Amino acid sequence: MTLSLQAMDDEDTTSGDWQTVYFYDNINNTTVNSITVTNGTVNFACSCDTFNFKNYRYVMVNNGATNTMILKEKKSY
Numbered sequence: 001m002t003l004s005l006q007a008m009d010d011e012d013t014t015s016g017d018w019q020t021v022y023f024y025d026n027i028n029n030t031t032v033n034s035i036t037v038t039n040g041t042v043n044f045a046c047s048c049d050t051f052n053f054k055n056y057r058y059v060m061v062n063n064g065a066t067n068t069m070i071l072k073e074k075k076s077y
Contacts (some may be wrong), residue, residue, distance in 0.1 A: 001036070001037045001060065001061065001062050001063065001069065002034050002035070002036045002037075002060070002061045003034060003035045003036075003058060003059070003060055003069070003071075004020050004033060004034040004035075004058070004059045005020070005021055005023050005033075005046075005048075005056060005058055005059070006018040006020050006021065006056065006057050006058075006059055007019060007021045007051075007053035007055065007056040007057075008053065008054075008055050008056075009053055009054050009055070010055070013055050016055075018057065020033050020034070020059075021033065021048075021051075021053070021056075023046045023047065023048045024046060024047050024048065024049070025045075025046055026045040026046060026047055027045055032046075058071060
């Protein structure tokens with residue numbers, strides 16, 4: 001299971017070009033563009049200090065039928 005963050009500034013979010021962006025993995029103290037879980041349960045915390053995009057979305061790619069993702073977000077301005 002892989003989680004990534006994509007962003008764009010285009011007004012047309014349906015046909016615009018989403019780009020995968022880097023974010024900070026607070027638990028592993030590193031900058032990444034995705035987090036991957038092979039087996040098991042993973043808690044993670046990520047942050048974007050200078051996130052200058054109007055539109056963003058999380059992208060989850062599941063490779064198995066039994067994977068579950070719970071995503072909670074706190075956006076600060």
